[in-house]
Amino acid sequence: MTDVVWLIPALPLAGFLVLLVAGRRLGEPGAGWLATAACGGSFLATLVVYAGLLGEEEHSRSSVTTLFEWMPVGDLQVDVGFLADPLSIAMALFITGVGTLIHLYSIGYMHGDADFPKFFVYLNLFVFSMLLLVLGSNLLVTFVGWEGVGLCSYLLISFWFTDEANASAGKKAFVTNRVGDWGFLLAIFLAFATLGTVDYGELAAGAGELAGVTATAIALLLFLGATGKSAQIPLYIWLPDAMAGPTPVSALIHAATMVTGGVFLMTRVNPILAAGYDWAPDVIAWVGVVTAFVAATIAVAQNDIKKVLAYSTISQLGYMFLAVGVGAYVAAVFHMITHAFFKALLFLGSGSVIHGMGGEQDMRRMGGLRKVMPVTAATFIVGWLAIAGVPPFSGFFSKDEILLYAWGSGGAQGRALWAIGLVTALLTAYYMSRQVFMVFFGEPRWDEPVAASAGAAAADGGEAGDGTAGEAGHAEVRPHESPWQMTVPLVVLAVLSAVGEVINLPFTDDLHFLERWLHPVVGANEAHIDVATGTKWALAVGAAVLALVGILVAAAVYLRRRVRAVEPSVLAHAWYYDEAITRFAGGPGTRFFEAVAWFDAHVVDGAVNGVAALVRTGGRRLRAVQSGFVRSYALGISAGVVVLLGYFIARLYV
Amino acid sequence: MVELVVFAVAAAACLVGALGVVFSENPVHAALSLVGTLFGIAVLFVAQEANFLAAVQVIVYAGAIVVLILFVLMLLGVDRVENLRVEPLVGQRAAAAVLSLGVLALVVGALASTGYEVTGPVGELDVTVADVNRLGESLFTDYLFAFEITSVLLVIAVVGAITLARRPRGEEIVDPGQAEREAQLARRMAEAEARAGGDGAGEGEGAEEAEGAEAGAAGEAAAEEVTR
Amino acid sequence: MMVALEVTPAWYLVLGALIFSIGAYGLMVRRNPLVMFMCVELMLNAVTLTFVTFSRMLRDTGGQSIVVFVLVVAAAEVVVGLAIIVALLRKRPHATADDVALLEG
């Protein structure tokens, strides 16, 4: 049954082609339904292949279906083929599954948009490219998918292209990713030059023969590609800007699927990573954990509902790279899957809020929304608990697994990685709670002018000029619940976020379904940690407590009055503590977070713009040479003649 | 001895002619100097037993090419004296001198590196056969293909000349910004001439300055014409 | 005395290089397009002189044949070059090489 693997990408491709030709004719909901059906069909095909793989022996759960001979390179041949193995199918399952839900959601979300069919054209093309990325049997097919998703991301970010901000965000995403792609391509060339193949199977087999330095170079170049696609330091700056696109896009591309491409790639090439020097994985782990921490601190100081989620995505991806770096591939994939559930949920939920608020994205203008949007609020809260790491929601287990491996990787480094990861978890709980409280709890603020709302959210520092709500006194907002096409996916994703951990429960080995499933792919290079059961429990409980602390702190800051009213006996004694926390979180803490956010917005962005400016300045200087005078040009040619002649004459004597 | 004299005279003619081309302010004089070089080279051809080429050189070059150039000069009335003391492009002269000296030095260096000797295999030439016969044979054997394709070159010359000689139909097209650029260029030229005029204090300066002013006026007139 | 002054091929070759360089210099300093064009002719003639010299040194007729082709090329270049220059000068009488610099950057 695994030979129908070609069907998985073929269905979205077919959907894309049909919509491209007849999208306009199908019109408003028709195009959306067709796209959804294509994606759903692909999900079913994935299930079939999954069942086929389950039927095989564990060691033979890998089959390559070659479609056609693609191109000759030198004396070799690269094929277009699909690799159906546990890793790729696990990826394909959640891509098509979550993808289908997001397609469905988009039908509601994009209602009334003039370019409704075009949106689904792009969505289907994206799903096709993403499947190409994960199912490709060699680096080149993956690269084609990799570029394809980048292109779709670019097209979708600038979907509402009349807006200059969207246009420039799309440009930024494209160019930043090109830097990453550059690393990816170099890695391909290097692999080709040294191993003579780009096929995953042959790469895995031949990785052992690689010199340490070559393997390290390939791995780190691929990692450079991964930092671009998965928005890690130093190439993360495009993702927050990419939030300018329609929200389903943010959910599908910039949270659930495309951005995990980098993690997938590093997992896929784990034999090469293992063949490199020991410090190469450490680099990845540190980049991951630092990204996780920095992004979390930035997220604390954001007021745009989607920006918070964007930085949170960067932070969570950092966790995944931390896992890859410490050799916890299963944990990385596990977190990738649970993250896909809850982050898609959160994005779609925020989309629902934005939809209901008539396009408003500033959290300072929300509040108390749980009363008018009950389904959205309930599902969003599930997602919040999942990402905050509250047991027994899925995020707790997957994050805990990563932290456990970080701890177990040993030495002072392991402890440091763990500690930073833990602090990040605390911050995550804090900023997510902050978001939930600002949006769904408290007093409704959507009909207040901005100046008043600044007082309500004192911790925001009241920058009135920030965000989208710059103009005071805009049209009346009547928040309302979203249509069923939008709420159904929310509910489904909420359920998945709540119980997603069942695929890899830590309690007994029997429950490690994902680990056993992925064993043929990553087993050989998966880290084995030796941590006592007691320590495991202690770590888990510690993480859970910390998550609760984060939530409570946020509650103290953003819901102070309400908390006191509801549970006075608990907090009455903690008055001064609460006061202190509030002071810190509202004073120096806020300033710190805002400073980090400022640094991100000005220095990091500035560096990128600086490079662009450098190119432009260099160009202007060079332009002066192109003076238009034919005699100057003759001078240039003569200079070239002298250089060339001089060089060759010098060869005579050297 | 005879050879030495012949070489000395011809080489002198060549060099004087070449320098004349470069340094004559009047383009007609330059063309006539070119003829000097061409004749000198023809003599040097004869000195090297290339009699037929010498004849062709005189007929084609001096007889046709230079005459054509002179014809165009006269026809268009572009025989206006070029003020060589003016150099609108700063540093152009010095850079040109350095670079052409560099080319000279490097080429001579390359020639000297082999002791001014050829390094290829020296052939056996049948000295009893006249050079016209040898040339003819060479053209129709080794260089047959090259000989045939020169016809294409001549066809292109004819077709090209016809294409360019056609009078345009319709108004001239002027792009935005083009008129400003033309005025700017004319101003630059006028400034350079004024600068050169200020530096020198020789006689006949007045005439040249007048000419320079005229050129500036002409440039501006052209610019105005364009703007219209 | 006489011995030192024997004319060797080197003299011809160096003379060729000299004329070539003078031509190159002229093209870079003259502004009249027609004079620039004459400078190209100087350069081509320098090359033909070199060819003929090498031809004699190598005792090979090939070099002389090449000169014939260079002559044809020069003739064709003259015709087309003059046509282009004439086309330009008809629009901008008295234009020098420095005046045709509308395209730049």
Next chain:
Amino acid sequence: MAVFGSLSQPLPADPTPVETPSVDWAAAAPLLVLVGGALVLMLWSSFVRSRRATHLYTAFTCLVAVGAIGAVVPLWREVQDADRGPFSTFGGAVGVDGFSLFMTVVIAVAVALAALFIDDYLRREQLESVEPFVLVLLSAAGGVIMSQANDLIVLFLGLEILSIAVYVLAASHRRRVTSQEAGVKYFVLGAFSSAFFLYGIALVYGGTGTTNLIEILEYFSTTVVTDDGLVLAGLALMLVGLGFKVAAVPFHFWTPDVYQGSPTPMVTWMASGVKAAGFAGLIRVLVLAFDAYAVDWQPIVFALAVATLFVGAVLAVVQTDVKRMMAYSSINHAGFVLVGVQAATDQGVEAALFYLAAYTFLIAGTFGVITLVGRRGDGHHRLDDYRGLARTQPGLALVLTLFLLAQAGVPLTSGFFAKFYVIVAAVDAGSTVLAVVAMLSSVISAYLYLRITVSLYMSDPTEEGAPRLRVPVAAGIALALCVAVTLVAGVWPGSIAETARDAVPVLAAVG
């Protein structure tokens, strides 16, 4: 030695008949078709009175191009046949090998594309005449001569045939003074650089005693050259001439000015056919004949490639005129092809061939679109003129976007594989640094292509009153062809790549 000695020699009384070399007319068939086609076209046009005959001229030119490709087919079979193989004819002056045939096809395709774009242009600009077609055909003949030249002097003549026709084409828009300016600049600098090229040939002639590439190769393989000053200096000067033709930095100065000033469809031909022919000459000289000197020329080609890649990419970014942008972008592409040449291996040549083939369609298509957007007067080439094109002409905007993405090297377009093959060849030949530089430059130039795309899609048209564009039939056909090849070669590059692999250049002795 007597000065006038030879005059006194008597003519032989009984001249023996000269034995002329054997001529394989079939080998010259593609060339003959092109030249013959041009002559017939010219003759025919003198009987046609109507100004509306341009369509017929276009059709005929395309027919000639197709005929030339048809004439290649039997030759290709012959060359690929193990028994026959590559051969030389015309006394060793013409080499018929896979390489020359491949380049002939590329050039013929470029002719057809250029003719299709010229068609409507002439009518639009009131320049109806037959000469542009004749000149493109003759110029193509020059290109074919260059790609099959086995003799430096043949190469030089091919270069001149190619160039002189193009000088005229550049200056042929008689109502635009910028067109004449482009012609003058191209001509003066072209003549200047070909003088250097010719001097280079002279020095090589002195150094090796021949101008025939086969004999040069033989000379290098049989003689231990200790004094190679002449050969090296000659090589340097020939590189100047060829570098000028392919617009390698620092011999590129003419390119932006000439591309901007020339009539746009003529630029189609300059950027595709002329550049391909220039590279054909470069590869024949460097990789074939001067293979023994690869260690000497590789570093300098390396330096040229780096400069070309960067100057092209960086200067393109700061332009505001789209024609100029594409001119610099074409310089950047030339840098990529140089990366392939620099490898000095069969794989490098193969990659360069693939690049040239793919690039011909890409750049012809791009300039084709630019021709149309230029509108009457051929003056609407500022970036602002492209604003909102997606609104008024979605199809044309999409096509242009595809070409731009392909030039940026996005996968699933031919541009990706073109760059891919070149870089693989460079890495395999040990020039990893060059590969890295090439890719860095493509990161920079990606910004450029994006900039144009953004103004296509993101902005509103500046002037509402601008006349509506229409895509003429001939240009539509050409664009469709370019799009098809770009996409097909992007998904399935094997077809071209395998042909390119069979198209290895060989210097075969006369046979």
